[in-house]
Amino acid sequence: MEYGKFPAYRPRRMRATETMRRYIRETELSAKDFIYPLFVKPGIGLRDEIPSMPGVYQVSIDMLEAEMRELAGLGVTSVLLFGIPSRKDECGSEAYDDHGIVQEAVRAIRAKAPAMTVITDVCMCEYTSHGHCGKLDGNGDVDNDATLEWLAAEAVSHAKAGAHMVAPSDMMDGRVGFIRAALDAADFANVGIMSYSTKYASGFYGPFRDAADSAPSFGDRRSYQMDPANAEEGVRESALDIAEGADMVMVKPALPYLDVLSRVKTELRFPTVAYNVSGEYSMVKAAAANGWIDERRVVLELLTSIKRAGADMIITYHAKEAARWLAEEASCLE
Numbered sequence: 001m002e003y004g005k006f007p008a009y010r011p012r013r014m015r016a017t018e019t020m021r022r023y024i025r026e027t028e029l030s031a032k033d034f035i036y037p038l039f040v041k042p043g044i045g046l047r048d049e050i051p052s053m054p055g056v057y058q059v060s061i062d063m064l065e066a067e068m069r070e071l072a073g074l075g076v077t078s079v080l081l082f083g084i085p086s087r088k089d090e091c092g093s094e095a096y097d098d099h100g101i102v103q104e105a106v107r108a109i110r111a112k113a114p115a116m117t118v119i120t121d122v123c124m125c126e127y128t129s130h131g132h133c134g135k136l137d138g139n140g141d142v143d144n145d146a147t148l149e150w151l152a153a154e155a156v157s158h159a160k161a162g163a164h165m166v167a168p169s170d171m172m173d174g175r176v177g178f179i180r181a182a183l184d185a186a187d188f189a190n191v192g193i194m195s196y197s198t199k200y201a202s203g204f205y206g207p208f209r210d211a212a213d214s215a216p217s218f219g220d221r222r223s224y225q226m227d228p229a230n231a232e233e234g235v236r237e238s239a240l241d242i243a244e245g246a247d248m249v250m251v252k253p254a255l256p257y258l259d260v261l262s263r264v265k266t267e268l269r270f271p272t273v274a275y276n277v278s279g280e281y282s283m284v285k286a287a288a289a290n291g292w293i294d295e296r297r298v299v300l301e302l303l304t305s306i307k308r309a310g311a312d313m314i315i316t317y318h319a320k321e322a323a324r325w326l327a328e329e330a331s332c333l334e
């Protein structure tokens with residue numbers, strides 16, 4: 001046998017058995033990595049499936065306790081709340097109403113499930129009659145600085161209800177600093193900010209806008225959300241929010257932007273969240289329903305890839321199923 005004829009290092013050796021593969025596994029997905037988005041609406045006894053998002057429901061407040069029990073049983077310990085208000089108006093007034101749908105949902109969860117960490121989406125688009133993320137100026141564009149007042153009022157109102165963190169998703173300039181100052185002034189220095197810092201103007205939000213009834217009635221969001229062509233600007237947006245006091249930054253959507261996620265994480269070294277959005281979820285569900293892909297395998301591969309790219313936490317509609325599958329895999333190895 002001639003020395004050097006064959007490779008000395010054979011990567012296949014470490015792939016031979018599951019135990020060997022585990023020795024060199026770099027990324028381990030866990031239910032603790034997930035944040036589960038929840039749509040809350042007025043009413044009693046409601047749990048309505050969203051047609052474009054099979055397996056995801058709009059629920060009424062009285063159904064939240066059961067929902068929290070299910071999540072806790074699966075090891076998922078945080079939720080991100082979205083509200084479907086009973087009324088919409090020009091100025092999105094239910095967004096900052098202390099008895100709005102999200103505020104009441106936060107109170108209910110904090111009372112019934114004290115171990116759950118509650119994060120609230122802070123934005124105007126679900127609450128305004130025109131569906132834009134803030135106050136309109138005379139030209140039909142969103143007035144940045146006037147919108148900051150609304151967002152800060154909404155954030156403080158969520159904090160008063162008991163939110164652990166607020167998550168501004170509007171993409172107005174300067175909102176993290178403005179909200180931070182408002183929370184501090186209202187004695188909520190301990191309430192954190194998870195900023196939707198690097199959020200693209202994406203076609204992947206379509207099913208969410210059905211779910212939250214938040215599609216803009218005219219135009220689009222390109223004057224405030226980011227151009228999908230930009231990665232450098234994506235890093236800059238997250239850096240700005242860190243400077244303004246964000247506790248976590250975010251890249252959204254996840255899968256088409258893993259390069260941006262990786263750069264945000266490695267260049268800024270800050271807690272980073274990825275939002276695996278509605279359209280990403282619906283694509284997987286549609287292909288799986290047709291028998292074109294193995295859903296379990298694909299979902300776990302996707303979520304592992306998002307974590308490998310740099311996410312500390314993943315907001316995902318797949319959270320419950322993925323947590324169930326991960327628990328099954330863990331019990332099979334024992």
Ligand code: PBG
Pocket residue numbers: 121123125133169170204205206207208209214276277278279
């Ligand atoms: C609110 C908001 C949106 C999403 C989260 N917060 C929609 C949008 O910006 O149009 C999208 C989430 C998803 O698609 O799952 N601004």
